[in-house]
Amino acid sequence: MSIDLSQFHQVFFEESFEGLQVMESSLLDLDCENVDSETINSIFRAAHSIKGSSSTFGFTDVAEFTHVLETLLDQVREGSRQLQPDHVDLLLQSVDCLRGMLTALQAGAALDTEQSKILIQAFNDILDGRQPVAPGGEQALSNETPSSPPVAASQCQEEEITWHIQFVPDVNLLRTGNEPLRMFRELAEMGELEVSVNLDRIPDLAGLNPEECHLSWDLYLSTGRSRSEIEEIFEWVMDESDITITATAGLFTNIATPQAEEHELIAEPDVMGAAEAEVQNTVKPADKQAVTKPAQQNPAAKSSESTSIRVSIEKIDSLVNLVGELVITQSMLGQLGNEFDMEKLQKLQEGLAQLEHNTRELQESVMRIRMLPISFTFSRFPRMVRDLSKQLGKKIDLKLVGEQTELDKTVMEKIGDPLVHLVRNALDHGLESPAERRAAGKKETGTITLNAFHQGGNIMIEIIDDGKGLNREKILNKARTNGVIGESEVLSDEQIQELIFQPGFSTAEQVTDVSGRGVGMDVVRRNILELNGSIEVRSVEGEGSTFTIRLPLTLAILDGQLIDVGSQTFIVPLVSIVESLQPDMKLINHVAGGCDVFRLRDEYIPIIKLWEVFGVEPRSKDLADSLLVVVEAGNAKVAVVVDDLLGQQQVVIKSMETNYKKVDGISGATILGDGTVSLILDITDLIYMAGEHQQSKNGLKLISNKTRAA
Amino acid sequence: MNAAQERLYDNSDMDVSGQENDQTDQYLTFIMADEEYGVDILSVQEIRGWESVTPIPNTPPHVKGVINLRGTIVPIVDLRQRFGLENVEYGPLTVVIVLKVATRKGARVMGIVVDAVSDVYSLAEEEMKAAPDLGDHVNTLYIKGLVNVNNKMVILLDINELLGADTIPDVSINTIKEIKEAQ
Missing domain, CATH: 3.30.70 (Alpha-Beta Plaits)
Structure with missing residues (x-):
């Protein structure tokens, strides 16, 4: 009986890449002075399983390479060898090399064994150099530098x-x-x-x-x-x-x-x-x-490789449970339908409600499968920071917070590059050299914190550094010379900080290969805007900067409230609705200048007439016949006048820009159950539009909801 | 409409056999206010009957709204209104021609409302006459050329020129916001 091993190749590659990931992160955790045996063990285990499975599948090059690696690790594990920083570097290089080999194998390309040969040689040098010394002679070992020149020299002749x-x-x-x-x-x-x-x-x-x-x-x-x-x-x-x-x-x-x-x-x-x-x-x-x-x-x-995600068994189990419930509900409804009479109407309605409940939960579960912890994106940073800090001669401590925060896979894929850019920026521009830091009275080691958390329907990612912050003067001067702003213009701090997102804007004195070319922040912002997100920067000179990225949890689906205005149905994102109510005319006041305000408890909220802003003929222009939907965006609240409230529904967001263009006040469109298109309101836009509308009508600005009742 | 579609297929068959006559392009023609207009048949995706649309707020009147075309949102432009012709009630013959438009930002799918679909012609480039220069007041940019078929004039439209303009983003309120903040 022969088994076609190639069917397991994909799994092998995925497991091996995962193993490499484990090796890499554990290697970065390693402290040479004080080696944690558990960390070494996990590196060893990962290397060992890569070796085992690669030889099973006949990838002997990979197996041979990993074997040498494993030998060294084994010695460290047994304590017969003191781990040196150089070893870690070498091991990290081998992780890269293995990754390259596996990628090549996965793509069916020719294997480049040259690099692995060099690395094997280097490992052998270390191993051979120690061979004469009996295990237990650690004291002698630790004095000797690994892959020391004399050892290397003897091998040099047959090398290369x-x-x-x-x-x-x-x-x-x-x-x-x-x-x-x-x-x-x-x-x-x-x-x-x-x-x-x-x-x-x-x-x-x-x-x-x-x-x-x-x-x-x-x-x-x-x-x-x-x-x-x-x-x-x-x-x-x-x-x-x-x-x-x-x-x-x-x-x-x-x-x-x-x-x-x-x-x-x-x-x-x-x-x-x-x-x-x-x-x-x-x-x-x-x-x-x-x-x-x-x-x-x-x-x-790379482009040809099929993507897959690993889903925790918990999620799958809950999915199986839900499908089980769905089947039960379905059979119950089926039974009900077989011998139906009007007396069973109540039961039917209950059954349908149950069905709706099940479907919704099922949908949520399926969506949750696409959600991955953000650590998938964060995990690349420790290595990057380690390499870059060496290259730049800076001491940097990287902190990752909220790695378990879950994010849609598509969003995650697209946020990777902007994040890399921001972290690089923080490293290169933000943090100072140890000498500069000492002069400024700070710790020599700078800190970069990546923080992810949920807030409302959004996910927030913060990139915080305790470096020198944005230099107000430098940015201003640069903007003046570039002609972005006029000579005499006075800008607030926020406006100055906004300037760094302008195209072609870089204040780096020197263009390095890390950053400073001025193509960057504008691209970062554009990428984030494409994801319906936003980016802000807060910075205090001398104390550091914080970049805050706000992203929607998922791009595909939105909980919406259907509303009617005139003959049209719009959708208001449920997250932005504070409450919906029938207005008490006594609580509505007309402010001189044409703006109606509504008193909601102790707040005065401006009223937006959707029919006026959108130019739709309403069923009634009288506020008493209408309903108010109080919505919130940013930190402004407004009451939107609608003719009727319909149901709540999850809707699939379709872009208007695919075939048309961005429409003010509309964030997208969706297709309702009857096949017609309905537009989704963009509350932030709407609030602004209403302000503009009012302004053009009578030259007055929309009154901010912060104006409290006296 | 079906007849027109059949004819459309017939003609395309004919063209495959008669491919030797060099450089002829096929054009789908339609009627609007008794004039015959033509569009490059390769840009035509499908022909549908008129159905109600979802209007988009604050758009020019010739943009009727959007429809659901098998899951994609497709904007519909009334060509009569676009050309400033007299409005007519939509009737059973009113059709929507769904076109693939090449714009600067990539391909867009858009529909145009016309009175009726007419015919498919194979036309050579040489037969095409340039649109007469009517001075600055009349925009002839979106006219690819005029051609004489059976003693009738057909106006060939450059749909990329014609419909591409509608997909150029307006000065959005976000831009206004930014300008204001910068002040």
Whole structure:
């Protein structure tokens, strides 16, 4: 019985990537001074299972690599080896390398074993360097630096030599069943291979025999392997062909210079087919590319990978329960329908209510499956901060708060890049160097906090740094020189802080590869706006800045209240409704200037007539015949006049912009049960529009709800 | 409408066989106020009968509203009103031609309300006459050309030019807000 293992590949890759994730985060947690055995164990376990499953699936390269890694970890685990910061670096590099290998394997691309070879070598250096010392001699060990130069030097000679191989095969090479391509492929597995073909021996078309091989090759191979191993590859063709293998001194820089050993020139003008030359030629470059450029294949490969999410068994269980309930309700209704009479009407209604309840819960559960904890996005930051802080020479402490906050998968995918940008910015611009911090009387180690939490129907993500904050003067000057604002304009702090979201705005003195090109904050804001979110910045000079991102929990569905105005039905997002009521005319006052206000307990709330703002003919212009829906957006409350309140319903949001454009006061559209389109109100827009409307009518501004009753 | 659609298919079959005559484009024509207009048939997605729309507040009168086209929200433009022609009651012959419009921001699907669908013609580029220059007062940008078919003039429309303009965002209140704040 044979089992097709490939069906498990996807699972293997997912598990392995997860394992790598665990390794990476645990490695970052590791403290070399005081190694926590549980952390080491979890790294070891992850490495071990990757090794086990990769060898099961026949990915020997991965297995071999992980094995070496595991050996080192094992020694650390047993306490026979003191962990050094360099080890952690090396292990992190190997995690990257493994990830690259797995990605390549997943995409079915050629494996680049070169990097892993170098890393294996480095691991072996560490391991070999320790071998003479018996376990238990930790004291001696800790003094010695890992992968210390003397050890490395002894290995250096066999490491990375560039061999020049001249391969001039016999014309009968192909007839004897040998395929040069295969040999080259094997060579390529040993190290970096550069192949050039020599077409000198090709005869003219008339004398061409396609079965003969008239090509010869010059190969440059950088590898740690010995000459005998290279010769082994040519074993079968050794006798008939002229093969010269010479070690060249350096690496690839020497390729261009002619080699002294090239004396075995073969002047054997032979018959050769142009057709074959063509074939060989076209094959070769492709082959070469596969060998030397695997890294570039990765981005393309990524796009083809299918995405999947892991769902906790709890969520699935609740889903199963709900479906069970749904089936029970359905059979109850079915029974009821079989022998129905009017007496059972009450029961039918109950059953339908139950059905509605079940459907709603089912929908919520299904939506919850799409929700993932934000730690999926946050988890990339510890590594990034670690690498960047080294690069920038800053000391940074990263705090992650609220990692379990759940967010829709699509939103999560789109928020990743803006977050990376903001964290990079905080690192590069926000936090000062240790010296600067000391001068400013702060701790040398700066702190960046990523905080996620729910607020109302939104998810909030804060990026807080305790760095130098936004420099008011610098921003102002830059804005003046850019002509964004006039010379004499005076701006409030908020307005100045807003300026950083302008396109092409950067106050970094130096453009680094981390940030400072001025393409960024405007893109960040645009990306967030596309998600129906918003971003704000608060900053105190010398104390730090806080970026606050507000995002909707999900993009797809909204709880809505259906309202009627005239002949039209609109939808008000339920989250923004404070209350709905029939107005008591005694509580409505007409403020001079044309604005009606309504007293709700101890607040005066401006009244917005939807029919007036939207230009719809209402059923009644008399407020006494209408209903008031008190809505809240930002921190402003308004009462919207509607003709009728219909039911509440969950609606699927459809964009108006897909085929039309943004309409003021409308955030989107949806399709109701009867197939007609209904528009969803944008309360924030609406409040502003009403203000504008009133203003244009009589030059007065909408009175803020903050004006309290005296 | 069905007849027109059938004709549409017939013609497309014909065209496949008669592909040799170089560079002819097919145009779907429709009638509006006794004039015949044509649009590139490749941009036509479907032809539907008139159905009621959901009006969009504060839009120009020629934008009738949006409809639900199998789950997507599609705006409908009344071409009579767009061209400033006399309004007529929508009748059983009134059709909506759903078009794919290429705009600067990507492809949009929009519907146009016309009096009736007429015919499908294969026209060569050479037959097309440029729209006469009628001075600044008449916008001829959205007229691709005029063509003579059986002694009748057909006005060929550039729908991308014509309908693309409706999808350009207005100066929205958000922009106004920003300008005000900047002051």
